[in-house]
Amino acid sequence: MAGYRRLQVNDVGExxxxxxxxxxxxxxxxxxxxxxxxxxxxxxxxxxKVLLNFxxxxxxxxxxxxxxxxxxxxxxxxxxxxxxxxxxxxxYEVFAITKLNRLFDIKEDESxxxxxx
Amino acid sequence: xxxxxWIWSSDHLIPSRAGAGRRLLQELLDQxxxxxxxxxxxxxxxxxxxxxxVNAIKHGNRLDHAKQVHVTCRVAAxxxxxxxxxxxxxxxxxxxxxxxxxxxxxxxxxxxxxxxxSFMSRVQYNDLGNCVVLEKVRGGHDQPRQGGxxx
Numbered sequence: 001m002a003g004y005r006r007l008q009v010n011d012v013g014e015x016x017x018x019x020x021x022x023x024x025x026x027x028x029x030x031x032x033x034x035x036x037x038x039x040x041x042x043x044x045x046x047x048x049k050v051l052l053n054f055x056x057x058x059x060x061x062x063x064x065x066x067x068x069x070x071x072x073x074x075x076x077x078x079x080x081x082x083x084x085x086x087x088x089x090x091x092y093e094v095f096a097i098t099k100l101n102r103l104f105d106i107k108e109d110e111s112x113x114x115x116x117x
Numbered sequence: 118x119x120x121x122x123w124i125w126s127s128d129h130l131i132p133s134r135a136g137a138g139r140r141l142l143q144e145l146l147d148q149x150x151x152x153x154x155x156x157x158x159x160x161x162x163x164x165x166x167x168x169x170x171v172n173a174i175k176h177g178n179r180l181d182h183a184k185q186v187h188v189t190c191r192v193a194a195x196x197x198x199x200x201x202x203x204x205x206x207x208x209x210x211x212x213x214x215x216x217x218x219x220x221x222x223x224x225x226x227x228x229x230x231x232x233x234x235s236f237m238s239r240v241q242y243n244d245l246g247n248c249v250v251l252e253k254v255r256g257g258h259d260q261p262r263q264g265g266x267x268x
Contacts, residue, residue: 027171028136059160061167062228069225090160097235098228099217 006034009041015117016047017110020057027063035067039074048080051113055086065100072104081105085113124152125192130185131170133178133203138170138188145190145199152192158256161236162197165251168229169201177203177247195255200248207245 008019018041025034041047052068068084075082085107087095095101107113125148131137142163149159170186178184184204191198216227234240239252 026167027175028139059163061164061171062225062232063171065228066225090157094164094232097232099219 004037006030007037012051012114015049015051015114016041016045017051017053017114019053019055023056023058025057025060025064027061031063031067034064035070038067038071042071042074042078042080046078048078049117050075050080050082051110051117052082052084053086053110053113054084054088054091055110057091058088060091060094062094062098065094065098069100069103081117083107083113083116085110122193122196123191124194125190127188127190129188131174131188133174133180133182133184133186135171135174135180137174138166138186141188141190142166142170145192145197148192149197152194155256158253162199162253165233165237165240165253166199166201168233169199169249169251172229172249173201173203173205173247176208177205179205197251197253197255199251201251202248205247207243207247210242210246 006021008021010017010019018038020034022030022034025031041050050071072082083105086109087106092101092106095104095106105116107116127141127144129138129141131141145166146159146163149162154162170188173186174180178186186204187200187202189200210230213227213230214221214224216224216231230240233249233251237251238254239250241250241252242248
């Protein structure tokens, strides 16, 4: 498995569970690398089932939302499934205001998310 | 508004480079924590100011290293005001699409401005569109950790 600087990647059965090393995901030089590493999971490693666990994230900006939308499109193009979990209430509010909670499948916690694949 | 109502203020000129506003934003957030602003307000300010800085640097000044962004922050007992001015040609606010339109959900345009408006009490652009004033009315008071009395 490729080394990741921005992500912690683990397999739970068939599901690729991703956690984030950066507590703040914002528009700076790191977000390009963050996005590229996420895309690599699909474009290079052909992961079909991807779960993003946001438990270590306390802030994200609209730049991160853009990357997540692109990731979702890539996963769907590969006939895969993407889910998100452990999003704290303040960040969930960002998804809700932008109506992206309707685009993404967001679960309360990792166990719920894994059971739903 | 009387100038003596402000407890704290800062004034910065930053380059048009990704991440250039990080230090001044952290300075502002630290000040809000010292004033015991509630966490949701602090998150709101962080989000809105981050979005406005990115807009000024990336869209206003187009990452032109010859251009700068002027950021003024002021904190009063129950109010915060941040003014962010870029050196770009501005934009037509009326032309920004609604990012929650189901047909446009995947487009990034307008999302930052929408978040600014949702999380701040007031967002006001000048006519040209190259200067924005963000205001946040304080929502509550966090409990001070040591030595403070219960409100």
